[in-house]
Amino acid sequence: MSRHSPILTLLFAIAALALVFSLVFFSQLSFEAAVRGLKIWWEVVFPSTLPFIVLSEILMGLGVVHFMGVLLEPFMRPLFSVPGTGGFVLAMGFSSGYPVAAKLTTRLRQQGNITKAEGERLVSFTTTGDPLFVIGAVAIGFFHSEQMGVVLATTHYFSAVLMGILYRFHAPFATVTKPLDKTNLPLPLRALQAMHRARLRDGRAFGKLMGDAVQSALNTLFMIGGFIIIFSVLIQLFAAIHLTTFISSILTIFLGPLGFPPAFSQAIISGLFEVTLGAQAASVVPDSISLVWKAAIASAILSWGGLSVHAQVASILSETDIRVAPYLLARSLHAFLAAILTFVFWKPLSQVSSWFSERSIPVFTPVTSGIPQASWWETFAFSGAAAVGIAALLLIASVLTRQLISRRS
Incomplete structure (x- = not known):
């Protein structure tokens, strides 16, 4: 069926009209859901995401991203088939969460630093x-277990790295960015040259750069907030008309004969739309269900991300020629890999989590809702430290890779 088919247009129109009537009929419910979505955006997403997008825009304008790109080129290109600048997206995406990686990938594509295929690879495994969120809200807040945080974080991020390695074979014959020219200059000097040239090409005064960064970040965050509110209302409406229950019953019929616990059907349907609701639903299934199953479903939901996040990513990527289809396929594969890795590494990770449980995470302060809360500064400091740590690990890996290649040649 063509994307411009009259039948498809009619279906969209009918769905839109049904949504309007539902909003009118469940007006109070819709209002409360919208307020709840707005609260999540204002109290959680806005303060935690704004600084990273602003700083990322500034770092790009100053050429720091190109500096990192030269240093990380020996590691990122052989392993993930993306230029070294992808290491910046990897560090920021892993530390600050979705959809920051999509925003940074879009900026790199607009600046011509990556090709279409490289952008599709990059956004697919860095989102x-x-x-x-993984350790605090899900593991501690929903499962009330720091040990679960070790399992979820390890399987979530390790499966993302595996996705990056698998996606290096995506579009193998597509155009790629030109590799770095071999020169006699040391790598740090080449990185400084690249940074200086990028800054000269940008040419904006620092004040102008700051203003553009803030404006770009606010535009992106308002878009994200709109999607969060819309999906908050949609999910509440679907629950009110029992659509989620109906789909969950159908899913149970198909998954039951495969040995899949029927209790997780509701969690999967909730996680299909929104990651937080799905993870919470996975944590409240009956205690008779094995904990490893709960961890596997929660890890899969975290890796899938939810249609709410996918809509945000699709909106951001629409500014470029990067396709959304490879990204959606990657999210499905990421969820599958994360669930499988949970079963594979459950025992060794449980032993590590036993050691981890003896330590505390001071940035979290329990509240009556059971979900740990952190101040804006604590969130920024934690995510910033994670970004620096990931970048440092990538730099060490790049240096070791470069030395290994030099010895072989």
Whole structure:
């Protein structure tokens, strides 16, 4: 069926009209859901995401991203088939969560630093949840277990790296960016040259750069807020008309004969639309269900991300020629890999989590809702430290890779 088919247009129109009537009929419910979505955006997403988008825009304008790109080129290109600038997206995406990686990938594509295929590879494996959400909200808040945080974080991020390695074979014959020219200059000097040239090409005064960064970040965050509110209302409406229950019953019929616990059907349907609701639903299934199953479903939901996040990513990527289809396929594969890795590494990770449980995470302060809360500064400091740590690990890996290649040649 063509995307411009009259039948498809009619279906969209009918769905839109049904949504309007539902909003009118469940007006109070819709209002409360919209307020709840707005609260989540204002109290959680806005303060935690704004600084990273602003700083990322400034770093790009100053050429720091190109500096990192030269240093990380020996590692990122052989392993993930993306230029070294992808290491910046990897560090920021893993530390600050979805959809920051999509925003940075879009900026790199607009600047001509990556090709279409490289952008599709990059956004497909760098779009993840942030550590505070994975460990704090899901593991500690929903499962009330720091040990679960070790399992979820390890399987979530390790499967993302595996996705990056698998996606290096995506569009193998597509155009790629030109590799770095071999010169006699040391790598740090080449990185400084690249940074200086990028800054000269940009040419904006620092004040102008700051203003553009803030404006770009606010535009992106308002778009994200709109999607969060819309999906908050949609999910509540679907629950009110029992659509989620109906789909969950159908899913149970198909998955039951495969040995899949029927209790997780509701969690999967909730996670299909919104990651937080899905993870919470996975944590409240009956205690008779094995904990490893709960961890596997929660890890899969975290890696999938939810249609709410996918809509945000699709909106951001629409500014470029980067396709959404490879990204959606990657999210499905990421969810599958994360669930499988949970079963594979459950025992060794449980032993590590036993050691981890003896330590505390001071940035979290329990509240009556059971979900740990962190101040804006604590969130920024934690995610910032994670970004620096990831960048440092990538730099060490790049240096070791370069030395290994030099010895072989």
